[in-house]
Amino acid sequence: MNHAAIRAQFPLLTLCQGDYPLCYLDTAATAQKPECVIAAMDNYYRQQNANVHRGSYQLSASATSAVEAVRDQLVSFINACARQEIIFTHGTTESLNLLAYGLTPHLTAGDVILVDSAAHHANLVPWQQLALRTGAIVEPIALDSQQRLNIEAFKSQLARNPKLVALSHVSNVLGTVNDVAQLCQLAKHAGAITVVDGAQAIAHLNVDVQTIGCDFYAFSGHKMYGPTGVGVLWGKLSELEQLTPMLTGGEMIKTVSFSGTTFGALPHRLEAGTPPIAEIIGLGAALEFLKQHANNDSHAHEQHMLQLLQQGLAQLPEIELYGAHSDNCGAVAFNVRGEHHQDIGALLDQQGVAIRCGHHCAMPLMELLQLSGCCRASIGIYTNEQDIQQFLAALKQALELLNEDF
Numbered sequence: 303m304n305h306a307a308i309r310a311q312f313p314l315l316t317l318c319q320g321d322y323p324l325c326y327l328d329t330a331a332t333a334q335k336p337e338c339v340i341a342a343m344d345n346y347y348r349q350q351n352a353n354v355h356r357g358s359y360q361l362s363a364s365a366t367s368a369v370e371a372v373r374d375q376l377v378s379f380i381n382a383c384a385r386q387e388i389i390f391t392h393g394t395t396e397s398l399n400l401l402a403y404g405l406t407p408h409l410t411a412g413d414v415i416l417v418d419s420a421a422h423h424a425n426l427v428p429w430q431q432l433a434l435r436t437g438a439i440v441e442p443i444a445l446d447s448q449q450r451l452n453i454e455a456f457k458s459q460l461a462r463n464p465k466l467v468a469l470s471h472v473s474n475v476l477g478t479v480n481d482v483a484q485l486c487q488l489a490k491h492a493g494a495i496t497v498v499d500g501a502q503a504i505a506h507l508n509v510d511v512q513t514i515g516c517d518f519y520a521f522s523g524h525k526m527y528g529p530t531g532v533g534v535l536w537g538k539l540s541e542l543e544q545l546t547p548m549l550t551g552g553e554m555i556k557t558v559s560f561s562g563t564t565f566g567a568l569p570h571r572l573e574a575g576t577p578p579i580a581e582i583i584g585l586g587a588a589l590e591f592l593k594q595h596a597n598n599d600s601h602a603h604e605q606h607m608l609q610l611l612q613q614g615l616a617q618l619p620e621i622e623l624y625g626a627h628s629d630n631c632g633a634v635a636f637n638v639r640g641e642h643h644q645d646i647g648a649l650l651d652q653q654g655v656a657i658r659c660g661h662h663c664a665m666p667l668m669e670l671l672q673l674s675g676c677c678r679a680s681i682g683i684y685t686n687e688q689d690i691q692q693f694l695a696a697l698k699q700a701l702e703l704l705n706e707d708f
């Protein structure tokens with residue numbers, strides 16, 4: 303299928319904003335949804351709506367099979383070893399909180415937790431909370447002058463035998479890609495539990511958790527063309543078995559009496575309560591969409607779009623680019639010298655262009671870059687050259703306006 307046909311599957315992208323076609327460059331915040339995802343959720347509510355894992359009737363059995371089929375799809379999508387390794391959550395944030403809570407009994411005072419300096423708050427704050435509960439110490443993994451993780455500094459930090467290492471696969475601000483396989487290998491060698499936040503990688507890279515060699519990998523459905531409200535925590539079975547459930551209640555138990563409760567087996571032990579059924583089914587449709595359309599061609603297309611963005615921005619003398627490399631993925635971060643990032647966002651919005659401005663839930667990275675915030679343009683499988691041209695033309699128009707003498 304050619305690229306135009308892929309884009310045509312996203313109804314929202316045909317919208318206009320005033321006189322302008324909508325130019326959506328905020329896929330890193332959330333991706334647009336193809337028809338198949340919208341239809342799958344619509345169909346669930348019209349044809350299948352019932353609670354899962356508990357009904358003795360056909361409708362419930364059908365909803366249960368639909369949900370469990372998505373678990374199987376996920377196994378092959380990320381090359382997990384077993385379906386019990388796939389834990390449904392409501393998103394990356396919940397996945398990482400569930401993990402940090404679940405590890406509480408395994409950390410003690412003085413244990414070191416190393417966290418990527420560019421990490422999204424969702425991959426930092428839960429570790430800080432874990433540290434508060436246990437007396438562990440959270441330390442940043444430094445970036446080099448190119449805003450990539452500094453491997454030499456990391457190696458020397460590993461000499462202290464950290465208990466846990468938390469990495470981003472792809473930075474949500476800069477789009478830099480970490481060699482998580484190499485980093486995890488080094489961390490495992492030092493005896494650390496390895497956690498990778500894959501929220502920004504899952505839709506753009508081929509993620510193979512066995513090749514990466516981490517212990518845990520977290521991601522959200524809505525960043526991979528699926529619905530909001532569903533995500534995944536993947537973990538090695540032996541590691542997941544160690545986690546204390548963060549949520550307790552229905553679905554996750556084996557026996558309950560007033561004298562005590564025993565927990566059920568994985569994966570349900572970590573999935574208390576009614577899961578987001580329609581959202582899981584929508585995620586299944588998104589996985590099928592990606593299986594059909596995400597391939598070497600689409601990856602090359604996305605890479606081309608990102609490079610057009612980087613090159614177009616680099617040609618404007620007023621623009622300061624951050625950590626822009628040709629092998630980045632999905633996003634480019636920049637500022638207009640002397641202008642506030644929110645003003646740039648507002649001027650682009652007036653011309654139909656949607657980008658994200660602010661600290662991007664990465665305040666420690668902003669502090670490192672000595673910025674109060676920045677603009678971020680991010681792309682998806684549907685982004686085309688017209689989007690890039692519209693964005694660059696709107697930015698030039700904004701610059702002209704800002705340069706006018708009043």
Ligand SMILES: Cc1ncc(COP(=O)(O)O)c(C=O)c1O
Nearest residue numbers: 393394395422424474501502522
């Ligand atoms: C790298 C990264 N991690 C975690 C998250 C949090 O994801 P969610 O809000 O879906 O839980 C995001 C969201 O932007 C992200 O970009």
